[in-house]
Amino acid sequence: MARPIFWIKVLAPLCLLLLLVGWWLNFTLARPVGKVSIYGEVQQVDLKKLQERTLPWLNDAFWLVDLTSLKASLEQDPWIKTVVVRRQWPDQIHLELVERTPWAHWNDGYLIDEQGVGFNPSFKYTQELGRHIYAKKDTLAEAIKFWHDLDALLQSSGLQLTELRHEQRGSWQLEFNASIRVLIGRDNIATRINRFLWAWQHWLAAEAEKLASVDLRYPNGLSVAWQKLTN
Known part of the structure; x- marks a missing residue:
């Protein structure tokens, strides 16, 4: 009789332990989110x-x-x-x-975050960010890259890029200091930008308050439109 008693002493606690583990698992798995x-x-x-x-x-x-x-x-x-x-x-x-941290306004009512991802904020976001990009979704990445490239060129110029437009036909249009519009076109972009910066450093900067727009869509020159005088 010693052997059956031995197994009872061994199995009884083991069965009890298994029952407790089963109860605990059932209780834990069924526990709701608290x-x-x-x-x-x-x-x-x-x-x-x-x-x-x-x-x-x-x-x-x-x-x-x-x-x-x-x-x-x-x-x-x-x-x-x-x-x-x-x-x-x-x-x-x-x-x-x-x-997301908004970096720029995009078209009408959309935003661009710091990683260059465009998104719909789901409400009218009125805080001014100092940057506005107009571009189609499939050219947004190109427009953002162009913006950053221009920022690097403008560091010592005193100019601040405030708006960039990529038109349907591929032409580019910029706005500096929230007032000076620059028409670049779609060809020879780097050459035209350098031409504008040269003109800015040598004489346009001195006339900045009078400037309305600069047209760079010429083979070798540019034209300037002045702000209308108000009485």
């Missing part, structure tokens, strides 16, 4: 809408929440650049948000 924590500095993200996007994914038990789908849903918000979603035992979901 708390959602949001981290990150946000100014434009609508937190109420963010909550509305999050709620449908919280109906599942904590360990069954589809984090990949939740992340994809949250990143549909145009202002959210990235979001990291993770679980924290025993019942918390952590959301780490990175908001």
